[in-house]
Amino acid sequence: MSTRRQFIKQAAVVASLGAATSMGLPVLAAVQGRWFMPDEGEKHQRAFIAFGAQESIHEDFTPAVQDALGRIARAIAEYEPVTVFCREDERELAEEKCGTRNITFVHAELDDIWMRDTSANFVVDDQGQLGAVDFNFNGWGNKQQHADDAELAAHVAELAGATSIRTDLVGEGGAIEVDGHGTGIMTQSSWINANRNPGWSKADVEAELKARLGLRKIIWLPGIKGKDITDAHVDFYARFVAPGVVIANLDTDPESYDHKVTLAHLDILKQATDADGRPLQVHTVSPPLNPRSNRFSRDNPDYAAGYINYFVINGAVIAPEFGDKAADRKAFDLLSKLYPGRKVVQLNIDAIAAGGGGIHCVTSHQPWV
Numbered sequence: 159m160s161t162r163r164q165f166i167k168q169a170a171v172v173a174s175l176g177a178a179t180s181m182g183l184p185v186l187a188a189v190q191g192r193w194f195m196p197d198e199g200e201k202h203q204r205a206f207i208a209f210g211a212q213e214s215i216h217e218d219f220t221p222a223v224q225d226a227l228g229r230i231a232r233a234i235a236e237y238e239p240v241t242v243f244c245r246e247d248e249r250e251l252a253e254e255k256c257g258t259r260n261i262t263f264v265h266a267e268l269d270d271i272w273m274r275d276t277s278a279n280f281v282v283d284d285q286g287q288l289g290a291v292d293f294n295f296n297g298w299g300n301k302q303q304h305a306d307d308a309e310l311a312a313h314v315a316e317l318a319g320a321t322s323i324r325t326d327l328v329g330e331g332g333a334i335e336v337d338g339h340g341t342g343i344m345t346q347s348s349w350i351n352a353n354r355n356p357g358w359s360k361a362d363v364e365a366e367l368k369a370r371l372g373l374r375k376i377i378w379l380p381g382i383k384g385k386d387i388t389d390a391h392v393d394f395y396a397r398f399v400a401p402g403v404v405i406a407n408l409d410t411d412p413e414s415y416d417h418k419v420t421l422a423h424l425d426i427l428k429q430a431t432d433a434d435g436r437p438l439q440v441h442t443v444s445p446p447l448n449p450r451s452n453r454f455s456r457d458n459p460d461y462a463a464g465y466i467n468y469f470v471i472n473g474a475v476i477a478p479e480f481g482d483k484a485a486d487r488k489a490f491d492l493l494s495k496l497y498p499g500r501k502v503v504q505l506n507i508d509a510i511a512a513g514g515g516g517i518h519c520v521t522s523h524q525p526w527v
Contacts, residue, residue, distance in 0.1 A: 161253075165208040174201070174441045175385060186247045186527070187323070192283055192284050192372065192496070193198070193281040193282065193283050193291075193323065193337065193370070193371075193372050194281055194282065194283075194338070194340070194371065194372025194373075195273060195279065195280070195281045195334070195336045195371045195373075196280075196281075196336075196338045197338030197339075197398060197400075197401075198398075198470045198523070198526045199334065199338075199399075199400070200338060200365055200525055200526070201472060201499075201526040202238050202281070202471060202474045202502065202523045202524065202525060202526060203239075203318075203523075203524040203525065203527070204238060204239040204240060204241055204470050204519065204523065204524050205234045205238055205239070205240045205241070205259065205469075205471060205521055205522070205523045205524075206222050206240070206242075206243065206273050206277055206308075206314060206448060206522045206523065207230065207231050207234075207240060207241075207242050207243070207252075207256070207273055207277065207520060207521055208226060208242075208243045208244075208247075208266075208268050208270070208271050208272070208273040208277075208307075208310065208520070208525070209224065209227055209242050209243065209244040209248065209252040209255070209256065209268075209271070210222040210244070210245070210268030210269060210270050210271045211224050211227065211270070211271050211465070212268075212269075212270070214303075215222060215269075215270055215302070215303075215513075216509075216513060218479075219453075219454065219512055219513070222454070222508075222509035223271065223509045223510055223512075224251065224255050224512070225255060225509065226283060226507045226508070226509045226510045227255065227256070227271060227504075227510070227520060228254075228255030228256045229258070229505050229506070230476065230505060230506075230507070230517055230520065230521065231255075231256035231257065231261060232256060232257050232478050232519070233241045233474075233503050233505060233525075234469070234474075235256075235257065235260040235285070236260075236470050236474070236478060237471050237472050237473045238260075238472040238473075239260050239261070239262065240256075240260060240261045240262070241261075241262045241263075241264055242256050242261055242262070242263050242264070242265055243263075243264050243265075243268060243273075243310065243313075244264075244265065245265065245266070245267065245268060246265040249263060249265065250341055251357050251405060257445070260428070260510055264313075264317065266310065266313055267306040267309075268306055268307060268310070269302070269303050269304050269306045269307040270302070270304075270307060271515075271520050272307075272330075272332075272515060272519050272520060273512075273519075273520055274330070274331040274332045274393070274518055274519050274521060274522050275295060275298070275330035275332050275333075275388075275391075275519070276295050276304075276307040276308070276311060276331075276333050277310060277311055277331060277522035278290035278291070278292060278311045278312075278314040278315040278318070278320065278328075278522075279291040279292075279293060279311075279334065279370075279371075279378065280318070280320065280433050280523075280524055280525050281323065281332050281371065281372065281447050282525060282527050286527045287319055287321065288318060288319065288320040288321065288325060288524075288525070288526065288527045289321045289322075289323045290311070290314070290315035290321065290322055290326060291319065291323045291370045291371070292311040292312060292322065292323075292324065292325070293325060293327055293328060293329040293330065293331075294308070294325070294326070294327070294328045294329075295307060295308045295309070295310075295311065295328075295330060296328050296354060297354075297356075298330065298388050298389065299351065299353025299354050299389070300353065300386050300454045301353075301387050302387065311377075314522075314524075315379075321345070323368060323370065323372055325365070326356060326357070327366045327370070328354040328364065328444045329348065329349055329354060329355075329425075330348070330353055330388065330391065331522060332391035332392070332393045332394075332519055333345065333348040333349060333388070333391050333392055333393075334367075334371065334392070335393060335396060335397055335398060335399065335431070336371060336373065336379045336390045336403075337398040337400070337401045337402075337432065337433050338401070339401045339433065339434070340372065340373055340374035340432075340433035340464040341373065341374070341375050341376075341377065341398075341401070341432040341433040341434075341503075342367065342371060342373045342374070342376045342377070343379065343392055343404070343427075344367065344376055344377075344378060344379070344392055344400070345378075345379045345380065345381030345389075345390045345391065345392045345395065346360070346378050346379070346380055346381055347380065347381030347382055347383045347389045347390045348389040348390055348391055348392070349363050349367070350363050351383060353388055353389075353437055356395075359496075360378075361390065364376055364378075369517060373433070374433040376431040377427070377430045377432075378421060378425070378426075379392065379395060379422075379423045379426055379427075379428070380419070381395070381419070382415065382416075382419050385415055386459070386460070386462075386495055386514050388513055388514075390419070391519075392439055393466070393467055393468070393518045393519070394462065394464050394466060394467055394516070395407050395419075395420065395423055396423060396427060397466055397468075399441070399497070400434070401432060401434070402432055402434075402436040402438060403435075403438070403439045403441070403460070403496070404427055404438050404439070404440050404441070404444075405440075405441045405442070405443055405466060405492070405496060406420070406423060406424055406440055406441070406442050406466075407420050407442070407443060407444070407445070407464060407465075407466045408420050408421070408424060408425075408428055408442040408443070408444050409444065409445055409449060410444045410445075410447070411445070420496050421460050424440065424442065426441055427440045441492060441496065443465045443466055443488075443489055444465075444485070444488075445463045445464050445465065445480075445483065445485070445487035445491055446465075446481075446482030446486070447480055447482065448481075448482045448485070449461075449463045449480035449482050450480060450481030450482075451482050452508060454508040454509055454511065454512035455508065455512070458512055459516075460512065460513060460514040461481045461511050461512055461513045462513075462514045462515055462516055463478075463511055464478075464516055465477060465478060465485075465489035465493075467515070467516030467517055467518040467519060467522045468493065468516075468517055468518060469517045469518050469523075470497065470500070471523070473500055473501065474500050474501045474502070474503055475493050475497050475500050475501070475502045475506065476503050476521075477489065477490070477493055477502055477503065477504050477505070477517065478486075478504065478505060478506075478507045478511070478516055478517055479504035479505065480508070480511075481506075487511035488506065489504075490502050490504060498513045500518065505517070
């Protein structure tokens, strides 16, 4: 028997069909098909970047942020095609920073650079068809301007020729971590939060995520609300390397609020099993204790020096370095061990870290189907 909430959700799906169809997108109601999100390490069709830094948000760091985005785009393009979204009047600048080899530029209005959160969340079905879930980006709970970025997921889905899959749930791509075999890791702080999903219980949120992403089990980490703009996205805390294998962030600085948070997460992960009943093999990586001291990191509580926010692509792992030689090397060695057959490429992303994000935050990808 349908509950009133289910009826309202179904009605909302039907109501959304006309809007999506008017954009030229095929649309499926959420109940149709068996869709699942592949693991990031599966083969990519292409990667996406939003060249959207602007002074109203990044202030005098803006040129340095653009430089960092260019370094990331060039590094990825050595291994797979990249689509860079940019404003029409910044096309030449985007080409100068990102290069043009193996890169396609698409004009779009943008608010910011956080492609992981604003892009389509791609899923595939048993017949190899491509779907795209739009989780209704709302600026991490209306913390930042987002009117243009809220339209980007539909734009990406249309370019990919993906079937649009609607949901009433509000969230971001950086809040999703899956193994491609039915298990997800999420933080409660970023999903079960009134600034995104008022009136939704944990059970409601979990059921919706399972249905949209093809999950059988979600391992919930508490996260922490209000300490960063994302309310503790999972991609700064835990990542699947393979089914049953996880890399977790362990903050060893006792002065950091993340010290207790990451210890609690580690305890949960070490006791957890995946959807197939396997205990998780958990590896840890710790932020640098002696990162470069510069205008991006000094006196900046938002500076996000986390090695765990890397991007797995075809043949490589694009990862950060922070000028702490010992910590940088330790992260390099661990990622090289965990991703054999892929080259670990470390980049200086200090300007992006200054805004509270990393490489995974500013990228997304389209799976190969």
